[in-house]
Amino acid sequence: GAFGDGQSHTLASLGYTTLAAAQAKYPSAKALTDEADWAAHQSAVDSIRGTGVGQGGIVFTPAGRYRFNRSLRFPWHHWGTSGSGAVSWIGEGSRASIIELRNDFQETAKYYSLAGGDSGRTVNLGDPNGQFCVATMERVDPDFHTSLMDVLFCGLGFVGPGTWASSWPLGSTNGYTTKGVITTDRVKFREIWISGFYAGLAVDGGQTVYRDVDINNCYYGIYFHWRNVFNHGDARFWNVNISNCKAACVGSD
Numbered sequence: 001g002a003f004g005d006g007q008s009h010t011l012a013s014l015g016y017t018t019l020a021a022a023q024a025k026y027p028s029a030k031a032l033t034d035e036a037d038w039a040a041h042q043s044a045v046d047s048i049r050g051t052g053v054g055q056g057g058i059v060f061t062p063a064g065r066y067r068f069n070r071s072l073r074f075p076w077h078h079w080g081t082s083g084s085g086a087v088s089w090i091g092e093g094s095r096a097s098i099i100e101l102r103n104d105f106q107e108t109a110k111y112y113s114l115a116g117g118d119s120g121r122t123v124n125l126g127d128p129n130g131q132f133c134v135a136t137m138e139r140v141d142p143d144f145h146t147s148l149m150d151v152l153f154c155g156l157g158f159v160g161p162g163t164w165a166s167s168w169p170l171g172s173t174n175g176y177t178t179k180g181v182i183t184t185d186r187v188k189f190r191e192i193w194i195s196g197f198y199a200g201l202a203v204d205g206g207q208t209v210y211r212d213v214d215i216n217n218c219y220y221g222i223y224f225h226w227r228n229v230f231n232h233g234d235a236r237f238w239n240v241n242i243s244n245c246k247a248a249c250v251g252s253d
Helices: 019-023 036-048
Strands: 056-061 064-068 086-091 097-101 110-112 122-124 132-135 151-159 179-183 187-195 199-203 209-216 220-224 236-243 248-252
Touching: 036 056, 036 064, 036 086, 151 179, 179 187, 187 199, 199 209, 209 220, 220 236, 236 248
Parallel strands: 056 086, 064 097, 086 151, 097 151, 132 179, 151 187, 179 199, 187 209, 199 220, 209 236, 220 248
Antiparallel strands: 110 122
């Protein structure tokens, strides 16, 4: 499982010599260089996602500091009969259950953003280059969205690889391009802390609720991707605090 001690625990360092052997315990692992904390979380998400109505569940992250080397991806979910079950993620507090990215990584991820589903045009999550820490959904179709606020992210902190925003030259990202949390349609966020990313919260969808969210020391606090045809607004914000962000607290393309 996950360690949560703030230290690096690659699968290779745990004694695994082949990916197949590591996948016996961490089914979603992709390489022996993966952090066990990430592999445990992604395996937990994938194990409960299921298919259809009534599937899904909650991933619980106890207090601790967890090292990630890849994006954690949550499934596409339809409130009717299609897609995967809704998967929520609950921690023990925004300063207690902390997800940490130590390095700016170059993992590109895409989701479908135009009518036509899999045949539609693809758009990078978290431009430029698609780097991000957590994606609330893998895919968005014109008629399939997350079910009506039954996806909840609560009691979690996300710490990125960026240096303090106050030390960055004006107009410079200091080389960091990783986004914090990419949000798509109909996900509720409660008691979340995001710090040290190019953009703390990248909003790629609407009908989303943000409550008790603290974003600091990023280049942009919140970044709206208006060019995404599904970003139709309807975002609600309660007690969202943004501070010490170098370019702007709120930006858009």
